[in-house]
Amino acid sequence: MNVNKKKSYENLAGHLFRSEAGKMVSVLTRIFGLSHIEIAEDIVQDTFLKALDEWSYNDVPQNPQAWLYKVAKNKTIDYLRHQKHVQDYESDISHLLKSEWTLSSSVNSMFLDNEIQDSQLRMIFASCHPSLPVESQIALTLKTLCGFSIKEISRALLTSEANVNKRLFRAKQKIREGHFKFEIPIGDDLVERLDSVHKVIYLIFNEGYCSTESEKIIRKDLCVEALRLCQLLSEHPVGDKPKTYALFSLMCFHCSRLDARIDDKGYIILLKEQDRKLWNKALIAKGFEYLSKSSYGNELSEYHLEAGIASYHSSAASFGETDWESIMKLYEILEKINPSPVTLLNKAIVLSQINGSKAALEEVLKIKNLEKYYLYHSTLAELYKEQNQNDKAIKHLEQALSLTNSDAEKSLIKKRLAGLKIN
Amino acid sequence: MQGLSEEERNKHLAKWGEWIGGLAKDGKFAGGDPLGAEARVISGKKMAVTDGPYAESKEMIGGYLIIKAADLNSATDISKGCPIYEVNGVTEIREIHHMDF
Numbered sequence: 001m002n003v004n005k006k007k008s009y010e011n012l013a014g015h016l017f018r019s020e021a022g023k024m025v026s027v028l029t030r031i032f033g034l035s036h037i038e039i040a041e042d043i044v045q046d047t048f049l050k051a052l053d054e055w056s057y058n059d060v061p062q063n064p065q066a067w068l069y070k071v072a073k074n075k076t077i078d079y080l081r082h083q084k085h086v087q088d089y090e091s092d093i094s095h096l097l098k099s100e101w102t103l104s105s106s107v108n109s110m111f112l113d114n115e116i117q118d119s120q121l122r123m124i125f126a127s128c129h130p131s132l133p134v135e136s137q138i139a140l141t142l143k144t145l146c147g148f149s150i151k152e153i154s155r156a157l158l159t160s161e162a163n164v165n166k167r168l169f170r171a172k173q174k175i176r177e178g179h180f181k182f183e184i185p186i187g188d189d190l191v192e193r194l195d196s197v198h199k200v201i202y203l204i205f206n207e208g209y210c211s212t213e214s215e216k217i218i219r220k221d222l223c224v225e226a227l228r229l230c231q232l233l234s235e236h237p238v239g240d241k242p243k244t245y246a247l248f249s250l251m252c253f254h255c256s257r258l259d260a261r262i263d264d265k266g267y268i269i270l271l272k273e274q275d276r277k278l279w280n281k282a283l284i285a286k287g288f289e290y291l292s293k294s295s296y297g298n299e300l301s302e303y304h305l306e307a308g309i310a311s312y313h314s315s316a317a318s319f320g321e322t323d324w325e326s327i328m329k330l331y332e333i334l335e336k337i338n339p340s341p342v343t344l345l346n347k348a349i350v351l352s353q354i355n356g357s358k359a360a361l362e363e364v365l366k367i368k369n370l371e372k373y374y375l376y377h378s379t380l381a382e383l384y385k386e387q388n389q390n391d392k393a394i395k396h397l398e399q400a401l402s403l404t405n406s407d408a409e410k411s412l413i414k415k416r417l418a419g420l421k422i423n
Numbered sequence: 424m425q426g427l428s429e430e431e432r433n434k435h436l437a438k439w440g441e442w443i444g445g446l447a448k449d450g451k452f453a454g455g456d457p458l459g460a461e462a463r464v465i466s467g468k469k470m471a472v473t474d475g476p477y478a479e480s481k482e483m484i485g486g487y488l489i490i491k492a493a494d495l496n497s498a499t500d501i502s503k504g505c506p507i508y509e510v511n512g513v514t515e516i517r518e519i520h521h522m523d524f
Binding site: 093095096100102 | 437439440443444452455457488
């Protein structure tokens, strides 16, 4: 096989793993029951190994998704046949898996589009179970629904891989103890869990937008996945809420800049220097549509505010014409709802546009617990540079450089470092 | 189920799922599988082996189900829900006897 062909099937397999792994794990977990989620994960893993193996010798099948589902179904049926008289599963179709009259057709029916959707929703809600710490809920959802690797989860959550492993291990231990139900919650449970679900979708989007994997700065499919999960949620009565719409709106606004954010060589282009003609008008329109949809009821969430902020950026004809005062007002409300260090950092950046770098610098220096975030140092460097304190700017850029794994981010920082060292 | 289109077959299979699912939910389903068409009959002390006892394939036993019922009459009622009649099938209902010797 030639190199190009090898590359193309590996890319395809990688892309499919991302988009299909979560669907298949959800469906199989519904078949085996939540306490046997590891069987589901193993079967999905085996399915992808088989795909990599076979596609490297033969051509990639015309419908790779259907191929994957077929292999996963067959592996599942084989597994169930061997376990028929040994193991009971607590899924709602377990009795149908015990007889050959219904085994195969039941497994097949779980792979119908509407059942896949239903399984994914159950998986989203099961992963966001209130008996798990929020961090574990997020880690679990990223792992089971979005095919995230441990490394990707650790970067998305600004924590170590060992920590993610520990969280997942404990979460699965709790699951095995059997207190979790694989179903869509109702009543009071629903409100609490919907919050976590929104947060998880938001993080998936961030992972795609501010990608942490080296080489590929923006993994569009991740952003698309987040939009898809959010839409899935909005189409179901349980998720059809203003907050869901605000979140969707926010992601549309950010998504609209995906193409303008990266140049041909994969380098990051800052907001200030982006060609605004490249912004996706359809997505901006969609952002406004969902922003207005989100404005019923009396709830004002972080997502409403962030969508509002993004809408001001999206409607400014140029960087210079950005309505910074209105953005600042939204940040002030946001700070009250969620005074997180990252919110404070972003607010300080807006302040630098209104009151200049000196005032902003004072604000940034007050922020605590952000020393491991490369954008904290990168922001400080920019502000010190504007204050003509190049030594300090260089020091922070070097710290930023050591804190990011993204090649695109690294080359942007190196370019800025080179510029400072000449002056 | 021969002679059915794929869509018809899937519909038919879905009914089996519903029926067995319903029985299982009521705690009346205990097991069972469809059986292959090819058969061997072994008889007598000499253990003579012949191919199946059936003159025609339509007489073939297509499978078995073990259900829980109070008596033969209620088992008969349960059997009336079986989707097999849709494809002109036949069922035979027997009790499992306890060997109390």
